[in-house]
Amino acid sequence: MKHLLDNDVFLAAIYRGHALHGRARLWLDAAKPGGWGVAVETYLAMVRLSMNPAVMHAGVLTAKQALDVVEAELGGRHPGRVILSARKPERTLLEKAVGHRQIMDFWLVQVARDNGAKLATADAGTLANWPALTVKVG
C-alpha cells in the first residue's frame, strides 16, 4: 500500500459537493493502482460526515447508505485496505501537535508510516510538519 487517505481527502474524492472533489477524485483514481487504504478511523469519519447535516445539509445519508458508499468505494478493480492499527500512538509524533485538531491528523501520519505508506492529505499543517511522510492532494 502506497497511500493512506486522510478523512478530508476520502470525503472529497467521493462527494461532489466538496470544494476539492474534482482534484481529489482524479488523484485517487490515479493512485489506486499503486495500492491504497484508509484507517478504521477514516472509514468511520466518512460515515459520520455523510450523516451530518452540517456537512451534507438536505442531502444527508442514512447509516446504511453511508456504509454502502464506503464499501463500494473500497471495492472495484483496485480495492482499498482498511487498516486497524495494532500499535500505540507515539509520543514523538503526537507531541508536535499544536491544537486538538492535529492529534487525529498526526495519528493518521503514524498509521500511514507504520504500514509503509504516505498520508494523502490537503492539510497544509500536516504537510508542513511531515513532508517525508505525506503527499499533497489538491
Place this chain on the structure above:
Amino acid sequence: MNGMKTTLDLPADVARSLRLESARRGGRKAASLTRLVSDAVRRVYTSPEATAKSRLDLTPGRVVVTPPRGTPKVSSENVRAALYD
C-alpha cells in the same frame, strides 16, 4: 397514521374557506379538515430542499455522491470543524 394530533384555533375566514373547499371536493369524507390542512401545508412550507436527496452512484471503486441542487459546497475547514469540534 403516524401523525400528530393537535387542536387549531382558526380565524373565521380560514375556517369558512376550509368548509367551502371541503364541500367543493365532495364533503368531509372526500376532503377532511386534516387532509385539506395537510395538503396546504405541504404546498406552502415544503421547500424543494427539504424533499431533495443526494444521488448515489455506487460504481465499485468509483463512487460519487451528488448533493441536491443548491446545496452549499463543503470546504476542508467545514470537514475539520464537523469532525473535531
